[in-house]
Amino acid sequence: MALRDWPIKQKMTAMLVLISGLVLLLTSAAFAGYQYWYLRQATRDALSVRGRIIAANSTASLAFSNVADARELLSALRADRHIVAAVLYDKGGNVFAAYPAGVAGDVVPALPGPDGYRFEGGRLIGFQPVEEAGSQRLGTLYLASDLEAIYDTFRLSGVIGLAVMAVALLAAYLVSRVLQGTISQPILALAETAQVVSTRQDYSVRAPKLGQDELGALTDAFNQMLGRIEDQNRELRRYATELEQRVEARTHELQQSNETLRRNAAELLAANQELDAFAYSVSHDLRAPLRSIDGFSQILLEDYGAQLDEAGQDSLRRVRTASQRMATLIDDLLKLFLGGLCALFGGGEAGHIRLRGRTSGAQRRVQGTNRLGKFQACPFILRAQVIPPAQCGCQHHCDDNSHHDQRRSMFYGPMGGFLRRFHGDAAKSILFQLMAGLCAHRLPF
Amino acid sequence: MALLRVTAALLLVCAARLGAQGARASEAQVKAVFLFNFAQFVDWPPEAVPDSQAPLVIGILGDDPFGDFLDATVRGEHRGARPFAVRRFQRVEDITRCDILFIGRPLADRPEEILARLKNRPILTVSDADQFAERGGMIHFVTDRSRIRLQINPEPADAAHLTISSKLLRVAEVITPSGR
Numbered sequence: 091m092a093l094r095d096w097p098i099k100q101k102m103t104a105m106l107v108l109i110s111g112l113v114l115l116l117t118s119a120a121f122a123g124y125q126y127w128y129l130r131q132a133t134r135d136a137l138s139v140r141g142r143i144i145a146a147n148s149t150a151s152l153a154f155s156n157v158a159d160a161r162e163l164l165s166a167l168r169a170d171r172h173i174v175a176a177v178l179y180d181k182g183g184n185v186f187a188a189y190p191a192g193v194a195g196d197v198v199p200a201l202p203g204p205d206g207y208r209f210e211g212g213r214l215i216g217f218q219p220v221e222e223a224g225s226q227r228l229g230t231l232y233l234a235s236d237l238e239a240i241y242d243t244f245r246l247s248g249v250i251g252l253a254v255m256a257v258a259l260l261a262a263y264l265v266s267r268v269l270q271g272t273i274s275q276p277i278l279a280l281a282e283t284a285q286v287v288s289t290r291q292d293y294s295v296r297a298p299k300l301g302q303d304e305l306g307a308l309t310d311a312f313n314q315m316l317g318r319i320e321d322q323n324r325e326l327r328r329y330a331t332e333l334e335q336r337v338e339a340r341t342h343e344l345q346q347s348n349e350t351l352r353r354n355a356a357e358l359l360a361a362n363q364e365l366d367a368f369a370y371s372v373s374h375d376l377r378a379p380l381r382s383i384d385g386f387s388q389i390l391l392e393d394y395g396a397q398l399d400e401a402g403q404d405s406l407r408r409v410r411t412a413s414q415r416m417a418t419l420i421d422d423l424l425k426l427f428l429g430g431l432c433a434l435f436g437g438g439e440a441g442h443i444r445l446r447g448r449t450s451g452a453q454r455r456v457q458g459t460n461r462l463g464k465f466q467a468c469p470f471i472l473r474a475q476v477i478p479p480a481q482c483g484c485q486h487h488c489d490d491n492s493h494h495d496q497r498r499s500m501f502y503g504p505m506g507g508f509l510r511r512f513h514g515d516a517a518k519s520i521l522f523q524l525m526a527g528l529c530a531h532r533l534p535f
Numbered sequence: 536m537a538l539l540r541v542t543a544a545l546l547l548v549c550a551a552r553l554g555a556q557g558a559r560a561s562e563a564q565v566k567a568v569f570l571f572n573f574a575q576f577v578d579w580p581p582e583a584v585p586d587s588q589a590p591l592v593i594g595i596l597g598d599d600p601f602g603d604f605l606d607a608t609v610r611g612e613h614r615g616a617r618p619f620a621v622r623r624f625q626r627v628e629d630i631t632r633c634d635i636l637f638i639g640r641p642l643a644d645r646p647e648e649i650l651a652r653l654k655n656r657p658i659l660t661v662s663d664a665d666q667f668a669e670r671g672g673m674i675h676f677v678t679d680r681s682r683i684r685l686q687i688n689p690e691p692a693d694a695a696h697l698t699i700s701s702k703l704l705r706v707a708e709v710i711t712p713s714g715r
Contacts, residue, residue, distance in 0.1 A: 150702035153572040
């Protein structure tokens, strides 16, 4: 398993043990390096001191050629098992005395070398001048020591270091197992809580807070976040419930409104039928006889007035005046009717009927022929307005430009709801008669 | 440098006298070197040293067995700041200033009289006369199977306020006639 997949407990324990091991290793390496350097220095210093002592005691032996005394002096070195060889050279460079007796020639240099101590050939060797204070040099002392003392100490230190490292690592492992819980437990608790929230979608659970450190602050923040999510969920559920209730109420209102509209439409249909009957009655039953009476009376006056006496002419005039007064009465009655009709259909100004045309071309033709102006001149009343095709209410003939002249355009608009049901000559006739009855002008349809 | 000179002089003298005097010449040379070396292992009382640069005098009373070898040996050498000087005396009365005195023959055959004249003077007396140490001398050269050994009587040295190094005493045979 990869390191990143380890449980956090194992990670922390491994980290602590690794860090402890690394620290111990570096410390041991530094200590071993220092000890090796120190041992070499100490061994060299010790051999140097030993050489100076022997050299100082060998002066008389060399000065007075006492070989036995020199050998006796050198034999004292047997107390040091690491001394490989010791040689006294006289001032001529000849071997004066040597230790041990019969030492091998490869260990003893034939001639003394430069003064000083140095590591050479796996040994520590040194040439110490033998001289009495303030006098000439009497000879040279050669000492050779193996490095077993260094290696022995180094091996012992290594064993001790390994033992200490093993004990320290074991202690670090045990301590880390105890201490890692202070960090891993809050994290594990958070992870467990997050898992519960994720699987159950339960935002009411809370992570236990185990301390006041940063992990404690993290736990608080996590719990607060869960609380906010829980509150928001509660609010969302409440809003959804209210929305459902509102939709239901609004639907009910719409259903009622539709019902009202259906009733209004039925009433309008009935009113339209009554209006049809009324208009027909006005235009045919009332105005047509009057118009005939007035017309024929006028013909009589104009064509046959000379044949009538004054009383006949006065009678005809009276007939015309009465018919015209009757027409005025009918006009007033129709005006009253149209006022109610306009209020009924368009909701606009009383007596104002808004007729819709089809195209700007149609408007131009209307203006060119001044036919629309005749409507506009009508005092109570009809005003024809030509509007663009896009706003046209035409449902029947807009696809046929040939039929959309100025006359047909007058069938649309608020009045269109009423007039649209009549097409062709029937509609033309109804409107013509209506206009003719309402206005004093004869419309040239 | 001084060592080289001493070595060269030793070799030259040895080469010159080898044929004529043989082993005897070597013995004299060794004794000459020993005389020179005594200066390294003996301390004189301060009153015996006029100044720090006064020569350290090696005197020879009577016959001189060393010839020029002793002069060559000490030439250019110093003990501290004191140079060495070799002087030869025929009579003990001639000895005015001396630090190491080798008593040669025939005077060495009667050392008591000379030693009595030199009693308590800070002079290291040396001789190869028989039983010189037992007879009141300080250092006696003893020839034993071609080797020269030393016999030292510390009592007259103490009386003369001379301090003999223990190193020298270790390589020598200490003679105490009074039995102390």
